[in-house]
Amino acid sequence: MSPNDQWVKTQSQTAAYHINLTGEEISNDIIIVGDPERVGTIGERFDEIHYQKSNREFSSLGGRLNNKQLTVVSSGIGVDNIDILLNEIEHVVNGNSQAKRTLNFYRLGTTGGLQRELSPGSVLISEYAIGIEGLMHYYPIKYSDEEKNLALSFKQENFLPTEIAAPYAVRKGSKILPQFPKAWIKGITLTANGFYGPQLRDGAHGLSKKRHSIEELSQFSFQNLALTNIEMECSGIYGMAKLFNHQAVTICTVIANRITGEIASDIKGATNNLIDHALEVITT
Ligand SMILES: O=P(O)(O)O[C@H]1O[C@H](CO)[C@@H](O)[C@H]1O
Numbered sequence: 001m002s003p004n005d006q007w008v009k010t011q012s013q014t015a016a017y018h019i020n021l022t023g024e025e026i027s028n029d030i031i032i033v034g035d036p037e038r039v040g041t042i043g044e045r046f047d048e049i050h051y052q053k054s055n056r057e058f059s060s061l062g063g064r065l066n067n068k069q070l071t072v073v074s075s076g077i078g079v080d081n082i083d084i085l086l087n088e089i090e091h092v093v094n095g096n097s098q099a100k101r102t103l104n105f106y107r108l109g110t111t112g113g114l115q116r117e118l119s120p121g122s123v124l125i126s127e128y129a130i131g132i133e134g135l136m137h138y139y140p141i142k143y144s145d146e147e148k149n150l151a152l153s154f155k156q157e158n159f160l161p162t163e164i165a166a167p168y169a170v171r172k173g174s175k176i177l178p179q180f181p182k183a184w185i186k187g188i189t190l191t192a193n194g195f196y197g198p199q200l201r202d203g204a205h206g207l208s209k210k211r212h213s214i215e216e217l218s219q220f221s222f223q224n225l226a227l228t229n230i231e232m233e234c235s236g237i238y239g240m241a242k243l244f245n246h247q248a249v250t251i252c253t254v255i256a257n258r259i260t261g262e263i264a265s266d267i268k269g270a271t272n273n274l275i276d277h278a279l280e281v282i283t284t
């Protein structure tokens, strides 16, 4: 047993330390949400629930919807939790077996819109994620040329303080949801390592050290794709999924437009619409 195995399996012989799930409990299709409460909201739509668990920010359930076995798990906020979640899932699912399972990760989240026309309730699908939080610099991921070019062209805009980790870019899995509803808007998602300063909001007392405005940031584009939104997990999920040869997609509902300042009057309603719509697409 490697030192890593010992960490992952401290709680029992088979369940991972933080997520408290075994490989058998995890289906090949995994929905990841930030908010633990959203796990139950999704479970309410299932035809059958097989288990429900909770440890720290990682609430989970397994069940069936429209003849598809699904695992739903919350990550809490931020890419630091994605590092734990995807490593522990990989460990318990593929750590000991010769026959490697390929997993599909679907992130259903909320996000800030970076284009004027993205009113609250708009649904976005992330073709690329740009991570400015540093996670993937710790792993031997192999980027495609287009991912390298996207990261480089974002870096050259000099949006970021030089002290922060260099931006990296990862594309959505090519085999997951190749077709999706026309109403979903495809774009580039920026994944930040905080909600306030790192998303160009003032901190408490108006404290801030911004190098540029949100409007300037929103002008960035690559291969005719606009920078559509900003949130806190997508790049980590895309990066870790690519590292382990899995497939990942992020679908988010806009709850705040960062250009117009509009905020959704019914955030729960917008999130429920996203869940209903996405579950239909994922399970049919
Ligand atoms: O609604 P979720 O999925 O948590 O996503 C977004 O909301 C949180 C911030 O409020 C961050 O986790 C961000 O990525």
Ligand SMILES: O=c1cc[nH]c(=O)[nH]1
Residues within 6 Å of the ligand: 110, 111, 112, 113, 195, 199, 230, 231, 232, 255, 256
């Ligand atoms: O503006 C937003 C809205 C939701 N989640 C974020 O991370 N940012």
